[in-house]
Amino acid sequence: MRAASRITVPARLVEYHEDASEGEGGPEWIAALPDLAADFLDRWGLRVDGPAAHGVVALVLPVRRADGSPAALKLQPVTEESVGEAPALRAWAGAGAVELLDHDPESGTLLLERLDADRSLQDVPDAEAALLSLTTLLGRLLEAPAPAGLRTLGAVAEAMLEDVPRALPSLSDAGERALLLDCAAAVREVVGEPGDRLLHWDLHYENVLAPLPGADTGADRGAWLAIDPKPLVGDPGFDLMPALDNRWEDIVATGDVTRAVRRRFDLMTDLLGLDRERAARWTLARALQNSLWDVEDGETRLQPEQIAIARALRV
16 A cells, blocks of 8 residues: 555645645645655655644655654645755754755655654743744854855845835725835835845744754754745845744733834844844835735735834834
């Protein structure tokens, strides 16, 4: 019996791929997924070791290798976002990030070190302790030289600026249209100096996991490890937004959203040694990017979190 017969694709992952854009998976990729999983279980001598997990795009199977060691098999379409994951993980070489054990470039399949999916920074009760841990981890990731061939922030930012005129008429609120233009103006001030650091691009609290209990990770790796990068070469300020707009309930609970946003931002820029005004402009670039994505998805109003952050950090 082939391994494919033991794999059930989660219904929610099927739903995500029903509306996937061309080149980002879709129903055909989902239909082929059980056989794809079986092929790599056989090729790499793996056996399934628990229930599957998934995000919006990828399926992750906990597995055991031939020697009994735990690992995770990540199956995903080859897209503009995913193609840089393996090169970035090789560049980090386990220092602050999940370790890459094997990779098939043609299918985008990754064999990864298995981490503890039940322990993420999202679950750390102390919001400031979680932020400090995430910032320390980001600093570690920024130390690695960027591999050649990755997407660049300069190109991403230029594309965003081109999209602004088309997006503005979709917003129903004049104040939000003005805010979007303010964000675009901030991006224009820094787009000519996009930076050259290796960015994670999606370093939010749920994408930071602890090693498995008892795992010998070594002192150089840290207590928390990043997963699921969308690698980009650019300015570190562009990587701050996920720490600002996630765990939003902690910010609201302070009773002063603007002050709490600035406190998070100031803590991160201080610890990372970033120029505050430059980092603010690149964070406004993230607010612009998130807002443009929402408009593309049919939204006519900006997210309250993006509005609050943009207003708190306007320079």
